[in-house]
Amino acid sequence: MTVLTAEAIRVGPDLDAWLKAGGGEGLSQALDDPAAIIPTIEAAGLRGLGGAGFPTHRKWSAVAAQPRLAGEGKWVICNGNEDEPGTFKDRFLLSRTPHQVIEGALIGALAVGATNVALYVNPREAASVEATRAAVAAWTGHDLLSRLSEALGEPLRIGVFEGSGLYVGGEETAAVASVMGRFPFPSLKPPFPAEAGVNGAPTLLNNVETFAHVPHILRHGPEWYRGLGRGGAAGTKLFSLSGDVLRPGLHELPMGTSLRELVFGCGGGMLADRGFKAVFTGGPSNTLLTDAYLDVALDFDSLRDRGSRLGTGAMIVVGEGTSILRKTAEYVAFFAANSCGQCPPCKVGTHQVSRILGRIEAGAGRPGDLEALENLTQLLPGSGRCGLVDGAATVLASSIKTFRGEYERALRHG
Structure with missing residues (x-):
């Protein structure tokens, strides 16, 4: 299944090759009937692929309903800050096939009436920055871009914005602050970016992978896109597979593919014939999910029903013999x-959790440490302006619930 990745191998950052391979057709169809864009995205069932899985059409409709801000218009931000351990899909798309991402963002701009498009890239990913800048330059002056500006009623401005390189810079309000040249502090909501984003203008934010799907949906139609998924899921998904597997890497699969197929089919199974222990x-x-969930469908709803989340699609596999306590300590330290x-x-909370985990993992745990960690998993969620502290509390609570014995053994025996 190679909706997104086949063109990367064949055409790369060459705009002419992208257009000859069918690129640009989605944007051209969108220009012929701009009012049909959002209904088409809704019919396709596209959801945000940066982690939350929010229905894409609802976000686009919210921005489209806002008036342009005088002197500023509206903005589209393509969020490529990607900085979480185990996630590497966006850097592949930006460095290997940036034109489908750009075309998707341009279609989004047309749908919501935005005249500014920001491709927001992690500065540590030099290949992504270089390829995206070259791709934007290739689009400059192209007839499709001229038609888009004409449809919008004023020139469309598109540029590459390098982020801060910080993990929190991927949160939507932090991304807005970065594009404005400020430190990426997440801010309280409301107002949401759809109401007041860059310089107070209505702003649409979507992940790189989300925008990459859009040209294909416009080109082939929503029924085609829905038909790519399995069960009740729509489309395809990029999975960043890493950890204790024989073939780690990026795999594009139908949404709804089972965890077993990803790990033992695409990933070739476990390293050194080790047993499957869990996956983040x-x-x-x-x-964390254990081997009892190997046949779960990897889609937003199926994982939510099992108390988990699809997130970015990163799957970090842990084999028997690898300490869950140690992995959790590493991630909380991050x-x-x-x-x-x-x-x-x-x-304060994340540092406190990190200190306690480090102490337990080092064999110097104290009698009340496990109770203290459990209390923190109750106290910390919802206490920050972004999801960072919630993520730390979630992985901690899951590791204690699923592998409590490891914590207890470490506290007893070091």
Whole structure:
């Protein structure tokens, strides 16, 4: 299944090759009937693929309903900040096939009436920055871009914005602040970016992968897109597979593919014939699933029904012999180091959790440590302006619930 990735291999950052391969047809159809864009996205069942899985058409409709801000218009931000451990899909799309991402963002701009498009890229991903800048330059002056400006009633401006390189910079209000040249502090909502984003203008934010699907939906139709998924799921999904598997890498599969097929089919099974122990689903900010869930369908609703989340589609596999306690300590340390410090419960809480986990993992745990960790999983969620502290609390709570014995053994025996 290669809706997004086949063209990357064949055409790369070459705009002419992209257009010859059918690129541009989605934008051209959108220009012929702009009013049909959002209903088409709704009929396709496209959801945000940066983690939350929010219905794309609802976000687009909210921005489309807002008037343009005088002197500023509206904005579209294509969020490519990707910085979570185990997630590497967006950098592939931006570095290998940026034109489908750009075309999707241009269709989004037309749908909501935006005259500014920001391709927001993690500066540490040099290949992504370079390829995206070259791709934007290739679009400059193209007839499709001229037609888009004419449809919008004023020139469309598109540019590449390098983020701060910080994990919190991927949160939507932090991304808005970064595009405005400010430090990426997440801010309280409301107002949401759809109401007041860049310089106070209505702003549409979607993930790189979300925009990459849009040209294909417009080109082939919503029924085709829905038919790519399995069960009740629509379309395809990029899965970043890593950890204790023989063939880690990026895999595009039908939405609704089972975890077993991803790990043992695409991933080739476990390293060194080790048993499957667990997987961090959707990256390290989500819950753990054990082998009892190997046949779960990897889609938003199926994982939610099992108390988990699809997230970004990162799947970090853990084999027998690898310590869940150690992996959890590593990931919580990441969150603690990446707290922006704006919200005291987040900054202090994540560091406290990290210190306790480090102490237990080092064999110096204290009698009340496990109870303290469990209390923190209750106190911390919802205490920050973004999801960082919630992610740390989620993975901690899941690891204790699922592998409590590891914590108890470490506290007893070191």
